[in-house]
Amino acid sequence: MFSILKERLGELFRRVSGKGKLSEEDLRSFLRDLRRTLLEADVSHRVAKEFVERVSQRASGAKLVSSISPAQQLLTLVYEEMVSLLGGAEGSGIRWAALPPTVVLMVGLQGSGKTTTCAKLARRFKKGHSVLLVAADLKRPAAVRQLEILASQVGVDFMGPEGGEEDPISLCRRVIPRARDRLNDLVIVDTAGRLHVDEELMEELKGICEVLSPHERILVIDAMVGQEALKVAEAFHSALGLTGVILSKADGDARGGVALSVRAATGVPIKFVGVGEKVEDLEGFSAQGMAGRILGMGDLQGLLEKVKEASDEESLRASAERLKRAEFTMEDMLEQIRQIRRMGGSSLLQMLPGGLGASLGELELDERRLKHLEAVILSMTPEERRRPEIVKASRKRRIAAGSGTSVQLVNQVLKQYFAMRELVKSVSSHKRKGGLFGLSKKILGF
Incomplete structure (x- = not known):
């Protein structure tokens, strides 16, 4: 997600990280490159211009220029302005009706993943x-059939048209009575899309709104379509009065311009982000978390939510106690691999701060790869898992044969285990010696 934007912003901060002081020219150069980076990421011209102006106003004081740690201060300024741009403290989720059911109307163009x-x-x-x-x-x-299958897959009630029914407004007149009969307190309505915004589409949606009086009118936007998405959002908002946006296909968006622009361009909050094709691949949107991911600082709150969803409280407490003691065993690594499989694999790397994500990034985290990693560890004896140092050439060949993999993969698993063990010890040490500031310097590299 947003890989190009993250790489280029990371390069900007690395350029100033070695400087003890910033001259006025250094600052102008940084701001010029920041603006160019945002524009290349498909951020709208107006939004990019205003963003850089706000950073410039805050960074132009003599205190920053003479700072002994300019990279950290610039990172803080950009992070704070990016959080503000993305909506600040606005929460994700939906507004619940005082009297059920709560009705959520989903709108968008055809192909947006609605x-x-x-x-x-x-x-x-x-x-x-x-x-x-x-x-x-x-x-x-x-x-209709697609949504019926998906409803069965996720285990919720479904309502579709009666035989031969072609009028969605007529269908929607029966929705509230049906929901109350079934005691449904949340109704999510899928509507028709078009290849482009047209008058017929908007009139149909206005008619549905009149019938349902939805509490939420949410636009689903394909994050990969670039600045065209902003025009779509503005058109829908003008016609319907949107209450929120969901960014779909964000996992395939390397630029990130839509995420950074849509809130500022329309005033409509981003509520959720689609990060994959599976039905579980939907995350609540957090301005702090998204800004952290884009700037390589991670989204630890989002990661914690995923961990809680995939783990029981007992295993979480046990892992926390071991980490407090700076202990990390091969059994811990096996449990982490299983949790990663449950939580979505490679998408988790984007929630980790730069150094941690880079360390884990040496291993691919797709489902097939994770199964192979798990097989390698399960092919070890209990003693080998407790003391991986004893795994030499002959043991590696046996483990590879038992797991149906290769000695090369066994070596990679061991290398990754030792690196993660040292990282756990390092994090524990920095928390004791330098607190969060010391830890952040270790993770971010500057």
């Missing part, structure tokens, strides 16, 4: 709520 996002949203809220998915997209062939 139908799948409806199912992702239903899965996210089905714990503690009774969810009804409504197929009001009667234009696209197989859209």
